[in-house]
Amino acid sequence: MLLHNGDWEVVRADVSVRDGRIATIEKATGRRNDRTGARRQAQVRDCSGCLIIPGLIQAHVHLCQTLFRGLADDLRLEDWLVRRIWPLEAAHTEETVYWSALLGAAELLLGGTTAILDMETVHYTGRAFEALERIGIRATAGKCLMDAHPEGAPLELAESTDVALSDAEALATRWHGAAEGRLRVCFAPRFVPSCSGPLLRAASDLAERFDAQLHTHAAETIVERETVLRTTGLEEIAYLDSVGIAGPRAALAHCVWVDGHETARLARQGTTVVHCPSSNLKLASGVAKIPELIAAGCRVAIGADGAPCNNRLDVFAEMRLAALVQKPRLGADALPAGQVLELATLGGARALGLEHDIGSIAPGKRADLVVLDLHEPHLHPAVGDPVSLVVYAAGPSDVRDVFVEGRPVVLGHELVTVPIEEIVREADRCAAELQRAAHLA
Amino acid sequence: MLLHNGDWEVVRADVSVRDGRIATIEKATGRRNDRTGARRQAQVRDCSGCLIIPGLIQAHVHLCQTLFRGLADDLRLEDWLVRRIWPLEAAHTEETVYWSALLGAAELLLGGTTAILDMETVHYTGRAFEALERIGIRATAGKCLMDAHPEGAPLELAESTDVALSDAEALATRWHGAAEGRLRVCFAPRFVPSCSGPLLRAASDLAERFDAQLHTHAAETIVERETVLRTTGLEEIAYLDSVGIAGPRAALAHCVWVDGHETARLARQGTTVVHCPSSNLKLASGVAKIPELIAAGCRVAIGADGAPCNNRLDVFAEMRLAALVQKPRLGADALPAGQVLELATLGGARALGLEHDIGSIAPGKRADLVVLDLHEPHLHPAVGDPVSLVVYAAGPSDVRDVFVEGRPVVLGHELVTVPIEEIVREADRCAAELQRAAHLA
Numbered sequence: 001m002l003l004h005n006g007d008w009e010v011v012r013a014d015v016s017v018r019d020g021r022i023a024t025i026e027k028a029t030g031r032r033n034d035r036t037g038a039r040r041q042a043q044v045r046d047c048s049g050c051l052i053i054p055g056l057i058q059a060h061v062h063l064c065q066t067l068f069r070g071l072a073d074d075l076r077l078e079d080w081l082v083r084r085i086w087p088l089e090a091a092h093t094e095e096t097v098y099w100s101a102l103l104g105a106a107e108l109l110l111g112g113t114t115a116i117l118d119m120e121t122v123h124y125t126g127r128a129f130e131a132l133e134r135i136g137i138r139a140t141a142g143k144c145l146m147d148a149h150p151e152g153a154p155l156e157l158a159e160s161t162d163v164a165l166s167d168a169e170a171l172a173t174r175w176h177g178a179a180e181g182r183l184r185v186c187f188a189p190r191f192v193p194s195c196s197g198p199l200l201r202a203a204s205d206l207a208e209r210f211d212a213q214l215h216t217h218a219a220e221t222i223v224e225r226e227t228v229l230r231t232t233g234l235e236e237i238a239y240l241d242s243v244g245i246a247g248p249r250a251a252l253a254h255c256v257w258v259d260g261h262e263t264a265r266l267a268r269q270g271t272t273v274v275h276c277p278s279s280n281l282k283l284a285s286g287v288a289k290i291p292e293l294i295a296a297g298c299r300v301a302i303g304a305d306g307a308p309c310n311n312r313l314d315v316f317a318e319m320r321l322a323a324l325v326q327k328p329r330l331g332a333d334a335l336p337a338g339q340v341l342e343l344a345t346l347g348g349a350r351a352l353g354l355e356h357d358i359g360s361i362a363p364g365k366r367a368d369l370v371v372l373d374l375h376e377p378h379l380h381p382a383v384g385d386p387v388s389l390v391v392y393a394a395g396p397s398d399v400r401d402v403f404v405e406g407r408p409v410v411l412g413h414e415l416v417t418v419p420i421e422e423i424v425r426e427a428d429r430c431a432a433e434l435q436r437a438a439h440l441a
Numbered sequence: 442m443l444l445h446n447g448d449w450e451v452v453r454a455d456v457s458v459r460d461g462r463i464a465t466i467e468k469a470t471g472r473r474n475d476r477t478g479a480r481r482q483a484q485v486r487d488c489s490g491c492l493i494i495p496g497l498i499q500a501h502v503h504l505c506q507t508l509f510r511g512l513a514d515d516l517r518l519e520d521w522l523v524r525r526i527w528p529l530e531a532a533h534t535e536e537t538v539y540w541s542a543l544l545g546a547a548e549l550l551l552g553g554t555t556a557i558l559d560m561e562t563v564h565y566t567g568r569a570f571e572a573l574e575r576i577g578i579r580a581t582a583g584k585c586l587m588d589a590h591p592e593g594a595p596l597e598l599a600e601s602t603d604v605a606l607s608d609a610e611a612l613a614t615r616w617h618g619a620a621e622g623r624l625r626v627c628f629a630p631r632f633v634p635s636c637s638g639p640l641l642r643a644a645s646d647l648a649e650r651f652d653a654q655l656h657t658h659a660a661e662t663i664v665e666r667e668t669v670l671r672t673t674g675l676e677e678i679a680y681l682d683s684v685g686i687a688g689p690r691a692a693l694a695h696c697v698w699v700d701g702h703e704t705a706r707l708a709r710q711g712t713t714v715v716h717c718p719s720s721n722l723k724l725a726s727g728v729a730k731i732p733e734l735i736a737a738g739c740r741v742a743i744g745a746d747g748a749p750c751n752n753r754l755d756v757f758a759e760m761r762l763a764a765l766v767q768k769p770r771l772g773a774d775a776l777p778a779g780q781v782l783e784l785a786t787l788g789g790a791r792a793l794g795l796e797h798d799i800g801s802i803a804p805g806k807r808a809d810l811v812v813l814d815l816h817e818p819h820l821h822p823a824v825g826d827p828v829s830l831v832v833y834a835a836g837p838s839d840v841r842d843v844f845v846e847g848r849p850v851v852l853g854h855e856l857v858t859v860p861i862e863e864i865v866r867e868a869d870r871c872a873a874e875l876q877r878a879a880h881l882a
Binding site for chain 2: 311376
């Protein structure tokens with residue numbers, strides 16, 4: 001089992017769970033005493049030969065885009081949005097949002113991601129919550145807020161400031177803290193170019209009122225940075241700060257194009273930067289200076305972004321790439337495995353405002369646990385550092401069991417909460433429908 | 442099934458195999474006629490719902506290093522060699538070379554790699570061939586040639602020019618064309634700084650005499666580039682050319698640090714560059730300018746390099762990273778999925794000198810085939826381009842069946858040629874032994 005006490009530590013131990021929380025972690029004695037005392041009524045899952053790690057956390061995903069996988073390859077961000085993503089999001093129906101969330105969440109859970117910070121589209125976010133409730137992932141999700149109308153955005157995605165805010169507030173009233181706290185709402189302005197100042201300020205106020213997180217994109221491309229500077233007269237991070245999108249409630253995806261001043265501001269405010277290395281490469285946005293951000297004291301989490309800009313939702317791929325992509329610039333010892341694993345656990349927990357509940361295996365924390373099966377040849381020899389194996393060598397197919405709040409959602413590599421055949425069949429059908437409706441087929 | 446006629450094309454078809462070669466590809470009619478005619482005696486494998494792709498090819502691996510996985514993380518090339526890889530290679534025994542090759546080849550086959558260009562260590566390469574013969578992969582392998590003694594290399598790896606060459610010649614006599622042509626020998630000088638001019642020239646002559654390939658490293662780091670310039674007075678690619686390590690017989694791993702003149706020379710000679718994107722990032726070597734090399738007319742293949750600098754031997758990870766890593770520099774449309782898949786198929790075949798035999802699914806070619814199971818959620822929706830799914834979304838766990846020369850080596854995700862439990866157990870034991878012998882434990 002992988003514990004974290006300042007650094008990662010591997011111990012041979014038994015973990016017990018009560019009422020969704022980790023009750024005890026006992027060094028394994030080798031003796032089985034399943035028949036005695038309190039264990040008599042307990043369900044026991046044998047994990048010998050396995051490594052139990054904290055549930056992995058991705059703090060920037062768009063489940064509403066899962067159905068767009070493979071439909072928007074090899075385009076830069078601005079074309080990717082205008083030519084593919086916005087038309088497809090505009091074509092979404094209640095049904096397609098639902099199955100898109102289920103497909104994405106199934107991939108995430110099967111691959112060891114137990115908690116997410118999710119940005120949905122403008123409409124039908126309630127249906128996404130229904131999907132997330134059914135499948136059993138821990139999720140903080142928000143409807144996409146956009147009241148300014150950026151060039152190329154379809155009319156279906158345009159909302160007035162008031163409608164956007166009242167819809168978001170209604171979602172928060174219905175879903176924030178639902179499923180015994182497993183589901184939470186965030187307030188999610190898309191990005192500065194699609195949002196008015198009053199909308200951003202009101203989103204910040206709502207987050208305060210509901211004790212919820214803020215979730216947006218920032219400084220993803222040089223074009224975005226220059227647009228924000230031109231339209232607001234401020235550097236992007238300073239502008240976000242001026243409208244209240246900053247501090248421990250705020251998670252800013254990307255931050256590829258931030259300078260030293262902005263880095264210092266992010267650190268000072270305790271804002272989380274969510275690193276999405278695959279997405280930043282695939283959309284040709286650049287490489288975020290993560291080691292510098294960490295050195296400056298910034299909070300950093302990690303995420304796969306959406307299926308059409310990745311095209312996986314695989315936290316192992318993101319961890320490995322996060323480590324590798326910094327090394328040519330900063331040296332082979334930049335962002336070593338242990339630090340990267342912290343981004344996907346403790347860093348993610350902070351991004352969700354849940355650092356007291358998830359992100360490590362410790363008594364009192366929620367029992368979000370992943371059991372890695374170590375028998376495959378790509379995880380051998382088993383003589384080195386297990387953290388290196390997890391970050392550099394493991395993959396989603398090594399995930400055997402997944403528990404969220406102590407409840408099994410994946411057992412023996414199979415999703416147990418929703419029939420996977422149904423998800424895949426309905427997702428294929430919905431995607432074909434969206435392609436036609438968006439005139440891409 | 443994925444065919445290649447100038448571009449990739451997906452057809453619904455049945456493929457028949459006779460005597461290890463593809464006999465026919467017939468458009469599927471939907472009707473089953475298994476009971477009639479020639480099919481009566483044939484073994485039939487139902488691949489409905491799957492995608493059959495050409496066996497994937499990795500043109501630069503070091504199977505002798507598989508046992509070092511996780512033992513040399515976060516070090517730059519020069520430290521990585523001197524502090525870990527050379528001491529570990531020096532500790533190798535006949536037994537450890539054998540199990541290292543089996544562990545690596547098992548991972549490769551289970552992940553859809555059917556053919557490799559392999560560089561072993563200085564000693565016991567015959568034992569690696571025995572492993573490769575047993576497990577059923579297609580392999581061109583060579584003992585590592587090094588007669589100059591670079592700083593920090595252990596004495597156990599030092600050989601005289603004559604001993605190195607006569608050992609290599611004996612291996613070629615024994616193994617070149619063995620296992621009905623499935624195994625071939627290459628001549629594999631480690632890299633210019635560890636080889637005398639006469640050794641390189643003699644290796645080139647031996648390759649000519651045996652009709653075999655040459656396999657070396659070139660221009661991996663800026664340090665190597667400058668060392669070669671200082672010691673030989675020539676740019677590295679020009680120097681290699683001057684000693685006969687050039688042309689269609691030669692595969693040069695890395696080529697991160699080549700300038701425009703050297704690129705033109707590589708193209709003119711028909712030399713293959715083997716791109717190892719993970720290794721180049723992890724050892725902080727840099728990013729090879731693959732789109733520029735391709736545009737100049739160079740032959741390019743792909744490879745995972747060794748387990749301690751990757752730490753996977755996963756051709757899907759290499760393909761995806763090869764595409765992604767170029768985009769921030771050159772734009773989101775650089776190295777699109779179809780082109781990357783060519784590096785791992787047709788490009789690899791050319792690197793092995795086997796372009797008439799492998800690298801695509803066509804009548805008369807060897808039946809090296811990979812069956813991808815498309816049922817997992819990360820490969821859905823199934824409405825986009827299948828080549829995008831293969832390159833950007835698929836992984837080794839999607840490989841259901843693997844055939845080499847028509848012979849099943851993986852069926853239903855299980856290796857059928859060698860018991861996997863035995864490989865993993867012996868590999869773990871051997872790795873612990875090497876760690877102790879190299880004083881790293």
